[in-house]
Amino acid sequence: MTVKQHMTSRGVQATRLLGLVLLAYTFFMTFTVPLGPGLEDVRVNRKEITNEGGVYELEVVGHGTHFATSSPKVFLRRGEHIVNATAIKSLDDTHLKCRVRLPEFVPAASFDVFVNGAGDGTISYANGFFAEGLEVLSKARIRSDREVLNHLAEEDLGFHFPFQPNIMESIRNLMLHVPMWFTMFLLMGISFAQSIRTLRLGGDEDRDLRAVAAVKVGLWFGALGLLTGSLWARFTWGAWWVDDPQLNGAFVTVMVYAGYLVLRGSVQDPKLRSRLSAVYNLFGFCLLVVLLMVLPRFTESLHPGKGGNPAFSSYDLDSALRAVFYPAVLGWMILGTWMYSLALKLERFRTRRAQVEGTRALVPLPVLLVTPASTSTFEDFFVASGKMPVVVGVAAIIVLGLGLWWVRAVRELRRLQSETPDVTSTPSNSAK
Amino acid sequence: MRETWFLFKHFWKADVRAKHGIAGLVLFAVSTVYAVYQVVRGRPEPETWNAMAWVILLFTAFNGVSRSLEEDRPEVLAYLRTAVQPLHFMLARTLHNVVVLSGLSCLVVAFMGLLLGWGNLDGARVGGFVAGMVLTAFALGTTLTLLALIAARAGAGFGLTAVLGLPLVLPTVLVSTTLGGELMRGVLVADTWHNFAFLGVLTLGSGVLGAVLFPYLWRAS
Numbered sequence: 001m002t003v004k005q006h007m008t009s010r011g012v013q014a015t016r017l018l019g020l021v022l023l024a025y026t027f028f029m030t031f032t033v034p035l036g037p038g039l040e041d042v043r044v045n046r047k048e049i050t051n052e053g054g055v056y057e058l059e060v061v062g063h064g065t066h067f068a069t070s071s072p073k074v075f076l077r078r079g080e081h082i083v084n085a086t087a088i089k090s091l092d093d094t095h096l097k098c099r100v101r102l103p104e105f106v107p108a109a110s111f112d113v114f115v116n117g118a119g120d121g122t123i124s125y126a127n128g129f130f131a132e133g134l135e136v137l138s139k140a141r142i143r144s145d146r147e148v149l150n151h152l153a154e155e156d157l158g159f160h161f162p163f164q165p166n167i168m169e170s171i172r173n174l175m176l177h178v179p180m181w182f183t184m185f186l187l188m189g190i191s192f193a194q195s196i197r198t199l200r201l202g203g204d205e206d207r208d209l210r211a212v213a214a215v216k217v218g219l220w221f222g223a224l225g226l227l228t229g230s231l232w233a234r235f236t237w238g239a240w241w242v243d244d245p246q247l248n249g250a251f252v253t254v255m256v257y258a259g260y261l262v263l264r265g266s267v268q269d270p271k272l273r274s275r276l277s278a279v280y281n282l283f284g285f286c287l288l289v290v291l292l293m294v295l296p297r298f299t300e301s302l303h304p305g306k307g308g309n310p311a312f313s314s315y316d317l318d319s320a321l322r323a324v325f326y327p328a329v330l331g332w333m334i335l336g337t338w339m340y341s342l343a344l345k346l347e348r349f350r351t352r353r354a355q356v357e358g359t360r361a362l363v364p365l366p367v368l369l370v371t372p373a374s375t376s377t378f379e380d381f382f383v384a385s386g387k388m389p390v391v392v393g394v395a396a397i398i399v400l401g402l403g404l405w406w407v408r409a410v411r412e413l414r415r416l417q418s419e420t421p422d423v424t425s426t427p428s429n430s431a432k
Numbered sequence: 433m434r435e436t437w438f439l440f441k442h443f444w445k446a447d448v449r450a451k452h453g454i455a456g457l458v459l460f461a462v463s464t465v466y467a468v469y470q471v472v473r474g475r476p477e478p479e480t481w482n483a484m485a486w487v488i489l490l491f492t493a494f495n496g497v498s499r500s501l502e503e504d505r506p507e508v509l510a511y512l513r514t515a516v517q518p519l520h521f522m523l524a525r526t527l528h529n530v531v532v533l534s535g536l537s538c539l540v541v542a543f544m545g546l547l548l549g550w551g552n553l554d555g556a557r558v559g560g561f562v563a564g565m566v567l568t569a570f571a572l573g574t575t576l577t578l579l580a581l582i583a584a585r586a587g588a589g590f591g592l593t594a595v596l597g598l599p600l601v602l603p604t605v606l607v608s609t610t611l612g613g614e615l616m617r618g619v620l621v622a623d624t625w626h627n628f629a630f631l632g633v634l635t636l637g638s639g640v641l642g643a644v645l646f647p648y649l650w651r652a653s
Contacts, residue, residue: 199648248606255599262595267586276582279645280596283578286641290603290634 019334026328030175037065037120042128049133053103067096070117078108081142105140172391179332180225187218192285195278208274213343222254224401228394235390249291256284349416439524461492469547481551482612497576498593518650530573537565552616560621567631568608578642
């Protein structure tokens with residue numbers, strides 16, 4: 001809607017203003033929205049193994065918890081086996097110490113750790129405790145104390161967000177990383193629609209320019225999605241890149257659209273170019289749907305939302321996050337379409353100029369953003385304090401990336417406007 | 433239908449008459465397998481075997497679709513434009529590529545079995561693997577035919593086909609390598625049916641897309 005007229009209408013301006021307001025809200029809330037309590041770490045401070053079993057002194061580290069005032073209960077669970085912790089002592093709101101006693105034979109080596117307290121509800125750390133030194137015997141039984149469960153208040157049994165310990169504060173990235181992909185889908189969808197119309201009209205050059213403008217902006221968002229995702233992955237999964245269908249799909253999609261630009265570069269005749277690249281674009285969009293929305297659901301995946309991992313269900317998102325996430329998506333999409341209209345303006349200028357000069361305009365190479373090499377101090381900074389700095393890093397990547405785009409686009413536009421005075425406000429071939 | 437069949441025979445005859453076309457492909461496949469044999473020396477690990485088989489098939493496929501038939505001279509194409517419908521041309525071309533690639537995939541597997549052994553494959557799993565290879569050839573053939581025609585239209589050829597095609601065939605490669613890996617791990621052929629189904633869907637999807645989109649490439653200007 002933002003591109004029909006060359007002069008921006010009042011409605012478009014209002015929409016853009018709304019987008020900016022939403023983005024300001026997003027950035028503010030990303031860093032300030034309150035998150036539920038969670039467990040950060042479970043450490044074994046001391047262990048004592050005898051013939052009768054093992055006694056472990058545990059230290060539980062919480063995040064946003066109220067151990068000091070909530071008189072928490074701690075228990076371990078594996079399947080139906082439940083072990084109560086004794087001698088629970090809260091050090092402060094986020095640290096507590098306790099002791100667990102296990103028999104000589106345990107049914108499994110690892111246990112989930114649960115902490116229940118008034119106000120915090122039940123929070124857990126999956127496989128947080130490892131019964132080192134004991135023998136695993138699948139037939140082993142632990143005398144389970146059902147009383148713990150009976151004593152827990154019903155309303156406190158609900159799990160609070162985020163209960164996945166490795167995500168913690170970095171869930172705030174949801175408002176930054178995920179909308180990058182949604183915006184890319186939108187832009188590639190615009191490009192898809194424009195390519196269909198290109199073909200319908202038998203190779204329309206202005207529609208083609210729209211398609212390529214959308215792809216270029218979409219690629220920018222895709223690249224930012226990859227970079228931010230890579231940073232996020234480093235601190236939740238421990239690697240810059242993991243072999244995962246969702247990640248591979250995203251990478252290949254970006255490759256496909258890069259191929260689209262290569263194809264355009266190798267055809268000189270504009271009419272033929274518009275048709276060839278439109279055909280390829282349609283093919284590519286179908287692949288995007290297959291790669292990012294179909295294939296990952298059929299295979300196992302670490303990535304949320306795929307392979308049975310929920311992403312937007314009530315388990316993972318509470319209403320406070322929703323209230324930020326949906327406006328954020330809208331805000332980013334408005335920004336994306338705005339950038340698209342600017343990119344379209346640029347493309348039209350370039351084409352006009354190329355026609356005036358009789359040569360094809362050179363497309364400036366995109367500046368490559370390189371994630372810094374991992375050094376220990378760098379990683380320490382990011383890993384510390386509940387992974388909040390990862391959110392800062394992701395935000396910085398996006399702000400830098402999009403800022404770079406805007407500076408470049410505006411500068412290029414100014415240059416083209418000043419250097420080609422004979423170009424009137426609307427290109428001659430856009431007769432719609 | 434008859435038109436398609438006629439065009440298919442036309443392509444086939446052109447290919448056979450030229451001889452160097454198909455013979456060159458066979459030579460490429462055989463010599464690649466032989467080069468792998470020379471590098472690996474002996475029986476490779478099952479995973480290596482699997483990866484090698486699919487990579488060789490992939491490269492053979494790229495070579496197979498992006499060579500130009502002798503009948504692709506501009507004069508002949510100009511004549512065909514007036515004589516046949518683009519849909520028939522596309523179907524015949526796809527069929528031709530699929531047949532050639534299926535044959536090549538069987539050849540690759542047979543030659544690999546001869547030189548490098550069969551990895552962990554035995555009995556029915558060999559059949560399953562060959563069926564998977566052939567079905568992959570179907571999917572590659574349908575996907576790459578359109579891309580090769582785009583590249584030919586752009587006047588570029590093999591290099592562009594590879595650049596455009598490699599990302600696009602990735603879903604196919606992912607599914608078929610998964611299939612091969614499962615068979616290597618001893619999964620029953622009957623338990624891998626979903627991979628076959630997925631390859632079928634990919635073939636069908638890219639075939640339909642190609643048939644729908646090709647007419648826009650076909651026009652003279």
